[in-house]
Amino acid sequence: MTNNQQQPITIKISEFEGPLDLLLHLIRQNKMDIYDIPIAAITQQYLDYLHSMRALKLDIAGDYLVMAATLMTIKSRYLLPQPEPVEDEEEEADDPRDSLVAELLAYKVYQEAAGELRVKERARHQHFTREAMLVPSDLATPKLTAGITVADLQAAFRQLVAKRRRARPVTKTVVAENVNIDVRMDQIKSQLRAHHAKMVFADLFTPEASDEMLVTTFMAVLELTKQAQIKLTQSDQFGPIHLSLRREDQQHDEH
Numbered sequence: 022m023t024n025n026q027q028q029p030i031t032i033k034i035s036e037f038e039g040p041l042d043l044l045l046h047l048i049r050q051n052k053m054d055i056y057d058i059p060i061a062a063i064t065q066q067y068l069d070y071l072h073s074m075r076a077l078k079l080d081i082a083g084d085y086l087v088m089a090a091t092l093m094t095i096k097s098r099y100l101l102p103q104p105e106p107v108e109d110e111e112e113e114a115d116d117p118r119d120s121l122v123a124e125l126l127a128y129k130v131y132q133e134a135a136g137e138l139r140v141k142e143r144a145r146h147q148h149f150t151r152e153a154m155l156v157p158s159d160l161a162t163p164k165l166t167a168g169i170t171v172a173d174l175q176a177a178f179r180q181l182v183a184k185r186r187r188a189r190p191v192t193k194t195v196v197a198e199n200v201n202i203d204v205r206m207d208q209i210k211s212q213l214r215a216h217h218a219k220m221v222f223a224d225l226f227t228p229e230a231s232d233e234m235l236v237t238t239f240m241a242v243l244e245l246t247k248q249a250q251i252k253l254t255q256s257d258q259f260g261p262i263h264l265s266l267r268r269e270d271q272q273h274d275e276h
Contacts, residue, residue: 040088041128043070048125055125058118060099064092095121169253169262171243174222177262178239181223200234205241210250213266222253222262 037043047066048055071089098117200208213220225238242264245251254263 039082040085041125042132043067043085044088044125045129045132055129056122058122060092060096060118064096067092091121169255173255174239174242174253174262177222178235181226182235200237202237202241202244205237206245206250209238209241209245209264210266213251213264219263219265222264225264 037046044063044067047053047063047070048058051062051066053059053063068089071085095117209225212225222242225242226235230238242251246253249267251264251266254265255261
């Protein structure tokens with residue numbers, strides 16, 4: 022059994038993303054100055070494009086018609102008799118095209134930014150990364166001191182970093198900090214001695230410290246704990262973590 026009813030053919034043509042996109046296309050195509058748009062010519066070409074869309078029986082979005090009305094309004098203002106300039110007045114008369122030019126310039130900036138993001142997206146598609154892997158559930162979590170695990174210390178570190186980033190200013194002067202883990206370990210022990218051999222974990226991180234310094238400090242605390250030079254204590258589950266020198270280190274410093 023044959024079906025005599027033919028399926029409708031859908032023809033897709035290249036469309037603009039909006040009236041500003043169409044205007045920019047016409048300006049580029051005719052090599053016009055965006056700061057000095059010949060309003061009569063651009064209006065006629067814009068209307069010709071809308072008429073061609075109607076000839077193809079395509080729906081015209083309302084914002085295209087609004088822009089057409091705007092162009093016609095600007096054009097009509099140029100057709101009206103202009104008052105003679107007063108010699109004493111130094112200020113220039115308002116140009117009816119100013120608001121349109123401002124919109125076109127702002128749209129052009131966003132359009133160029135979108136183009137750069139598309140280039141970065143295509144470049145990113147050329148890279149392949151390994152999927153994230155979960156830590157095995159049967160893996161023994163190393164204990165630090167007083168029942169505190171590495172996960173507890175990591176959680177405190179994440180909360181600290183998140184709080185600092187929320188309070189971070191928009192602009193920041195980048196300063197190189199070449200401090201390795203060994204040097205940072207000595208600095209932490211010196212800080213503990215200056216604070217009577219005990220201080221809060223969060224106090225190790227100064228507000229002006231860089232991200233590299235944050236990571237170096239965190240790794241130094243882990244290494245000091247691993248070497249049993251300091252111990253960690255926590256009074257309750259969600260309370261602050263305290264660092265203190267081991268008793269033997271305190272006695273060594275006193276002597």
